[in-house]
Amino acid sequence: MSKSIIRVEALHKSYVNGKNSLHVLKGLDMNIQEGELVSIMGSSGSGKSTLLNVLGILDNYDAGSYHLDGIHITRMNETKAARYRNQYIGFVFQSFNLISFKNAVENVALPLYYQGVSRKKRNDLALEYLGRMGLRDWAHHLPSELSGGQKQRLAIARALISKPKMILADEPTGALDSQTSREVMDLLKEVNQTGIAMIIVTHENEIAAQTRRIIRLRDGIIESDEENAAFQHESSAAFLS
Amino acid sequence: MLDYLEEILSTLKQNKLRAIMTGFSVAWGIFMLIILLGSGKGLQNGMEFNLRNIAQNAIQIWPGRTSLEHEGLTKGRRVQFTNEDVELLQREVSGIEDLTGRLYLWSEVPITYKSEYSNYTVTCITPAFYRIRRQNLIKGRFINENDQRESRKVLVLSQSIVDNLFKDEDPIGQYVKLGGIHFKVIGVSASPTDKDAKDALIPLSTGQRVFNGSHNVSNLAMTTAYQTVEANKQVENSVREFLAKRHRFLSEDQEALYVWNTMDSVKQSQGAFNGLRIFIWVVGIMTIVAGIVGVSNIMIILVKERTxxxxxxxxxxxxxxxxxxxxLSESLFITALAGFVGMLLGMGVLHGATLILSKVYEGNPMIRNVFYNPSADFGVALSAAIVLVVAGLLAGFIPARKAASIKPIEALHDE
Structure with missing residues (x-):
């Protein structure tokens, strides 16, 4: 049996705003294994963004427990949280979240900067990852000089460079046209093939249909959590090996 | 470290104009501080220049008229010093190092050399005088003990008198007529503060014998063996009491003697200049504080933009x-760099001022006694550097705390 990368038990989270308290997550249980390809679906207000923030150690939770790769993630100081994020999690966002005044290499190398990797080593590594994403020729361009698809590939390279255990992708194709969306999804699937767990938050059925397992959220509870029957096994990916 | 600098520079490059404008306020503050401190130093140097012609622990005493009745004697009596006062003071009062009586001949004595002549003030002194009032010897020698003991008819002239009387001739060994009597010129001197001073000095014994016929001296000048205000004051008081007893007036009588205690006035003006310096620092730091607030303000905006x-x-x-x-390092970088530029500019201006002033002195040497060699020394530069670092850290403190408290979720979903 493979090891679980995410283990969530009875997770509760409320947002308190003055006297109003908004109960967003109402007792979630979830178990995601190493190397899984999962999508989390739900309409806006279902709590999927909140869940993503908790899973990404960007936010605390109120009750229950969250284990990341066997480590109990509980209230921790920001320095420690930053270290865990850096080591275990790669982020891919809808709006790319690249640093606009840094070129492609610098953006990709940034997680390694915070690991204290030497300049030469991290730039070499960044170039290597850019090469894998087909962006070597764009290494010294600023994000503003890249297309949407290229930006997202850049973001994926950045997410991968610290060799994380899992990638959290928040609507990764939300800002892309359908052709580019397909390319990015293929890329994410290929990354997943190398054994990195991929968790994609989306509200598009089309995207969710490409994942092996679909978790549906509704009003802060898990509505359904099932294998995707329509998932096509692709054995063609010899990528990143 | 290199990475660090690159991070700072890459963000500053984003907002060059803003960084420059921010830096300007700090540069201006430091510039003003340096200029003010330099000017303060200039005033102080001017005052000290003024005192270069006298030992710092000198006490000079002029006789006056009594203003209080004492021992049945009426007030209004004139006090007259004599050689005996000098001898007794030297023997009886401890703490006096050098002592001379000074006798001024009736004002404006004609001095004649060949066909040239002019009227000058002639002062009769003993050799100790040179250890109390400072003179630069330009040629020949000063008046010595033998001159005094043997009442030689010799004199030392100021360079400016020599210029008038001798033109291009060598004055040493020449005889001039002073009030109708021949004197041999033995030396040429100059005052360290006033090159136009016209002093003609002859031995006290000669002056008394030839011109006055008595043992009178016009005033007393001495140095003490001490360097503190208190000790000098004490010597001054013992001298005053001793003279009061000898000349039978009350030692509290402020008009019987006029005393100028150099140490006292030196210390007083030093106190005043210390006060001035503190004032300048306060003003300068206030200016820098305005700069800090500016930097802080900009950094807060910067942090907000970079959320x-x-x-x-x-x-x-x-x-x-x-x-x-x-x-923090960004703010430190801006303040340090800008401050350094301001400091260099300030020092440059002071240096330029010194050069210009040295030209002005040639035309009007009296200015030197007021304002001389304005400069900011290494100590000032070091203090300014410390102020800058502290300022940079202070300016960055609030924005940095704000930056640290940014929550990544809020920042990332801030579309």
């Missing part, structure tokens, strides 16, 4: 401390 970027950095593993460092 998203800082959020991304945090999501990717930047610890709060590394964000604090980033902001």
């Amino acid at each position: 998203k970027e800082l959020g991304i950095r945090k999501a990717l593993g930047a610890s709060p401390w590394s964000v604090v460092q980033l902001v």
Whole structure:
């Protein structure tokens, strides 16, 4: 049996705003294994963004427990949280979240900067990852000089460079046209093939249909959590090996 | 370290104009501080220049008229010093190092050399005089003990008198007529503060014998063996009491003697200049504070604008401390660089002023007694550097705390 990368038990989270308290997550249980390809679906207000923030150690939770790769993630100081994020999690966002005044290499190398990797080593590594994403020729361009698809590939390279255990992708194709969306999804699937767990938050059925397992959220509870029957096994990916 | 600098520079390059404008306020503050401190130093140097012609622990005493009745004697009596006063003071009062009586001949004595002549003030002194009032010897020698003991008819002239009487001739060994009597010129001197001073000095014994016929002296000048205000004051008081007893007036009588205690006035003016310096620092630091507030303000705006970027950095593993460092070092970089520029400019202006002033002195040497060699020394530069670093850290403190408190989720979802 493979090891679980995410283990969530009875997770509760409320947002308190003055006297109003908004109960967003109402007792979630979830178990995601190493190397899984999962999508989390739900309409806006279902709590999927909140869940993503908790899973990404960007936010605390109120009750229950969250284990990341066997480590109990509980209230921790920001320095420690930053270290865990850096080591275990790669982020891919809808709006790319690249640093606009840094070129492609610098953006990709940034997680390694915070690991204290030497300049030469991290730039070499960044170039290597850019090469894998087909962006070597764009290494010294600023994000503003890249297309949407290229930006997202850049973001994926950045997410991968610290060799994380899992990638959290928040609507990764939300800002892309359908052709580019397909390319990015293929890329994410290929990354997943190398054994990195991929968790994609989306509200598009089309995207969710490409994942092996679909978790549906509704009003802060898990509505359904099932294998995707329509998932096509692709054995063609010899990528990143 | 290199990475660090690159991070700072890359963000500053984003907002060149803003960085420059921010830096300007700090540069201006430091510039003003340096100029003010330099000017204060110039005033002080001017005052000290003024005192270069006298030993710092000198006491000079002029006789006056009594203003209080004492021992049945009426007030209004004139006090007259004699050689006996000098001898007794030297013997009886401890703490006196050098002592001379000074006798001024009736004002404006004609001095004649060949066909040239002019009227000058002639002062009769003993050799101790040179250890109390400072003179630069330009040629020949000063009046010595033998001159005094043997009442030789010799004199030392100021350079400016020599210029008038001798033109291009060598005055040493020449005889001039002073009030109708021949004197041999033995030396040429100059005052360290006033090159136009016209002093003609002859031995006291000669002056008394030839011109006065008595043992009178016009005033007393001495140095003490001490360097503190208190000790000098004490010597002054013993001298005053001794003279009061000898000349039978009350030692409290302020008009019987006029005393100028150099140490006292030196210390007083030093106190005043210390006060001035503190005032300048306060004003300067206030100016810098305005600069700090400016930098702080800009940094807060900068942090706000960079919320998203800082959020991304945090999501990717930047610890709060590394964000604090980033902001602090940026503010430190701006203030330090701008301050350094301001400091250099300030020092440059002071240097230029010194050069210009040295030209002005040639035309009007009296200005030197007021304002001389304005400069900021190494100590001032060092203090200014410390002020800058502290200012930079202070300016960055609030923005840095703000930056550290940015929550990555809020920053990332801030579309």
